[in-house]
Amino acid sequence: MQQAAQPIDSVFRALADPTRRRVLERLSRGPRSASELARPFAMALPSFVEHLKVLEDSGLVRSRKQGRVRTYRLVARRLELAETWLASQRRLWERRLDRLDACLLEMKESEG
Amino acid sequence: MQQAAQPIDSVFRALADPTRRRVLERLSRGPRSASELARPFAMALPSFVEHLKVLEDSGLVRSRKQGRVRTYRLVARRLELAETWLASQRRLWERRLDRLDACLLEMKESEG
Secondary structure, three states: OOOOOOHHHHHHHHHOOHHHHHHHHHHOOOOEEHHHHHOOOOOOHHHHHHHHHHHHHOOOEEEEEEOOEEEEEEOHHHHHHHHHHHHHHHHHHHHHHHHHHHHHHHHHHHHO | OOOOOOHHHHHHHHHOOHHHHHHHHHHOOOOEEHHHHHOOOOOOHHHHHHHHHHHHHHOOEEEEEEOOEEEEEEOHHHHHHHHHHHHHHHHHHHHHHHHHHHHHHHHHHHHO
16 A cells, blocks of 8 residues: 655654744744744754745745735644644554553453 | 754654554554564565664664564654644643633723
């Protein structure tokens, strides 16, 4: 079975960089212009713009240009793709631990 | 400020691929050998082994070789890095929505 690329792929890929995560953290507090977002980073502007592009391509942020200012905002719903997948993993894993517990208890009882 | 690479980077990078996520889903149900893991995928073995390597490098899985069989298991704690970051994002975002709500309510009351 071949696995086709999915929207969640680009979400996780966007999250795999500390600069991009830091941008998202700041956008969680409200919309910011590109230059406000760039300020804390000692990075050439083209590299920073590339990070913004990866974020926008993933659907985690949207931007809007008014005059000469481009403003970015978070699309929180997009983060849910990642959260939902991780939560389903946790359920699988915890179910397995529960079965393991039950198994050990049964072993103990049959030995006692 | 320059952002150094962090362990969570390689966790998110490992998650950014449907084959690797599917392998993790199977390992949530219990340890598997490399050949058992490879079976459902129509993929050349070297490509599949490369996916296993990315997973192992991220710390999300560990492997052990016994005789000629290499067995993989999930390291659930490593997934928590990603979960914790996403949960902190959600808190920031929800706090902002709460403030927005309070603000709208105040506006409404001062208008009424």
